[in-house]
Amino acid sequence: MDTYQRGFVWSEEQVSILHDELVAYAHAPTPDVPYYMGTLLLHECAEKRKRFIIDGQQRMTALCLLYQQVVGCFPAGQDLRYSRSSAGAISAALRLLKTTPSSIKPSIFGKIHFTVIIVSDVDMAFSFFDTQNSRGVRLETTDLLKAFHLRAIAQCSGSRPQESQKSLIHGLQDHCAxxxxxxxxxxxxxxxxxxxxxxxxxxxxxxxxxxxxxxxxxxxxxxxxxxxxxxxxxxxxxxxxxxxxxxxxxxxxxxxxxxxxxxxxxxxxxxxxxxxxxxxxxxxxxxxxxxxxxxxxxxxxxxxxxxxxxxIFVDQSDRYTYFRRILDELILKNQKYIIEIFQLASLMYVDQFGEESLDEFALRLEFLFGEIRLSHDRIAKETAQKFFSDLQGDELNLLDVITQASHPRQVNIYLKSQAKSCRETYRQDQTPTGSTVKGRYKKAVLKFFGKETTSLAEKEAWVEAEIEKLHAER
Structure with missing residues (x-):
């Protein structure tokens, strides 16, 4: 481990997850399928005649500790070294493994596969290291999920003959990948x-x-x-x-x-x-x-x-024409955290009800989000998240209401009932249309509803009139 690599920081839970996955793999009906553990990035230093781990040190350390527990010694050629700060985590992992019953056999370590990338330039090593640490957690999590569930296909027994089962498993893995x-x-x-x-x-x-x-x-x-x-x-x-x-x-x-x-x-x-x-x-x-x-x-x-x-959000489908107009002309003129939770709520709504009354849902939800935009100079992530708890009644949030509703009318009645908490902000609106974030949003609202006024005080009435027109066009 070179100076730029952090020490061993895996928790006991993470070590336990790796152990349990290997146990499950060992009992899979098709153990000939390799156990893939992702990518190892190595820096080959000609001066020191060593290879240093850039990314993958946590996994390699945990495997070495597990190997020591199963075989009784560390792997041949193992030369991992750590600072004192790593000692506590390593000791905790060893104690956990010693007290955990295991059916893992030494042969399993020969079936663990990595993709190995070796770089020889130290600047390139730092570039890789910085890239992995700036975005690696987001990517690594989904990569781990993908690898786990591809292995799960192989670990499922079936009633087919062995050769037919293997062919099915390999075909399913390839298709799912x-x-x-x-x-x-x-x-x-x-x-x-x-x-x-x-x-x-x-x-x-x-x-x-x-x-x-x-x-x-x-x-x-x-x-x-x-x-x-x-x-x-x-x-x-x-x-x-x-x-x-x-x-x-x-x-x-x-x-x-x-x-x-x-x-x-x-x-x-x-x-x-x-x-x-x-x-x-x-x-x-x-x-x-x-x-x-x-x-x-x-x-x-x-x-x-x-x-x-x-x-819903990308394809130019005729199914969502009016909804996409609300998205493009109003929601996307708001702040990114508002966009995210609008997309979340809309995704749950369409999953539950399809396109039925979706346009009314989008108009009523946008009315609530507009109040957040007008009443906050800066919308932080927490401001958008608080939207769900700030709605009246804390037993159910909007996502719960959507999930538990049997008809879209229940959701839209709920949203309409929340509008009263927004009225005062709209009534007091004196935001000048212009280059500020609030001004640009106000300009977008006036354009959407085709209004020449200088105030959003009547926006609720505009929304209701628009909904009545949508109902009449059905």
């Missing part, structure tokens, strides 16, 4: 300020799937790597009906189907009523807060909501 890569890339052109070519997976899981599942009542926990891995890895359910089959749960989008089967080519069939879905993942009868099945279930779940996001 391709699905994931397409999901990462297909949302490149986004209207939310994200640059083209940025991996969409971290954004999907942190800003939308995590929040949709974990922001309940007055609780809004922020995701970190440990929490994301717990929610989308440790808390997922093992596949029990075969590697290609995912159980389904009754919901508004699923009344009769009991399970769903994925073919190696990507075709999907609903079991129970034998409806073929083809390859359109948007039709999958999933819900955002449902249990997630390991392996195929995880990839289909992520794929559905990436595709739903794409259809």
């Amino acid at each position: 391709k699905r994931w890569e397409i999901m990462q890339k297909e949302t490149e052109k986004r209207p939310d300020g994200q640059k083209d070519g940025v991996d969409f997976a971290p954004r999907l899981f942190e800003l939308f799937l995590w929040r949709a599942r974990r922001w309940q009542a007055n609780k809004r926990p922020l995701p970190d790597q440990a929490r994301l891995l717990d929610e989308f890895q440790r808390q997922t359910w093992p596949a029990e009906q075969g590697p290609d089959t995912v159980p389904l749960y009754q919901s508004r989008t699923n009344i009769r189907a009991r399970s769903l089967a994925l073919s190696e080519q990507g075709g999907m069939i609903l079991h129970g009523n034998q409806i073929t879905l083809g390859m359109d993942v948007e039709q999958l009868p999933f819900s955002l807060r449902q249990p997630i099945q390991q392996g195929v279930g995880f990839f289909l779940y992520a794929d559905k909501y990436a595709k739903l996001y794409q259809n």
Whole structure:
């Protein structure tokens, strides 16, 4: 370990997760499939005749400690060195492993694979190091989830003959890996300020799937790597009906189907009523807060909501023409944290009700967000997050209301009831239209509703008139 690398900081929980994953891998029905642990970045120093770990030191250290526990000594050629600050974490990990029953055999270490990148220039080493540490947590979390669930496909037993089972598993793994890569890339052109070519997976899981599942009542926990891995890895359910089959749960989008089967080519069939879905993942009868099945279930779940996001916010579809006008002309003139929670709430709404009364929902929600813009010179992340608890009544937040509603009218009545808390801000509006953030937003509102006035005092009436016109056009 060179001077620029940090010491060993993994918690006992992280070491325990690695141990449990290796135990599960050891008992997989197809143990010939390698256990992939990501990328190792190494700096080869000609002067010192050594290779220093740039990225991957935490994983390598944990593996060495586990090796020592299983074999009784450290791996041959191991020359990892640490500062005193690492001693506590290493001692804690060793104590944990000594008290943890394990069925791991030494042969398993020969099946662990890494992708190794070696750089010879120290400046390049620092460049890699800085890049990994500035963005590595976001990317590494979703990479770990992808690797875990690809392995989970192989760890699921089935009733097919062994050779047929292996062929199915390899086909499913290949298909799910391709699905994931397409999901990462297909949302490149986004209207939310994200640059083209940025991996969409971290954004999907942190800003939308995590929040949709974990922001309940007055609780809004922020995701970190440990929490994301717990929610989308440790808390997922093992596949029990075969590697290609995912159980389904009754919901508004699923009344009769009991399970769903994925073919190696990507075709999907609903079991129970034998409806073929083809390859359109948007039709999958999933819900955002449902249990997630390991392996195929995880990839289909992520794929559905990436595709739903794409259809709502990116594609120029006729299905969302008026909604996209609200998004483009009003929401995108607001602040990025407001945009994120508008997208989150809209994603949950469409997941529950489709396009039914979506335009009314967007208008009423935008009215509430506009009050935040007019009453705050600066909108911090916490300001946007507090939106959910600031609504009247703390037993349910807006996301809970959407999830638990049986009809979109319930959600829109709820939003309308919240408008009274915004009226005073609009009535007192004296914001000059101009170059300030508030002024630009006000100008966008007046243009959207076609008003020549200098005040937003009557905005609530404009919203209601617009909703009446939408209802009349149906």
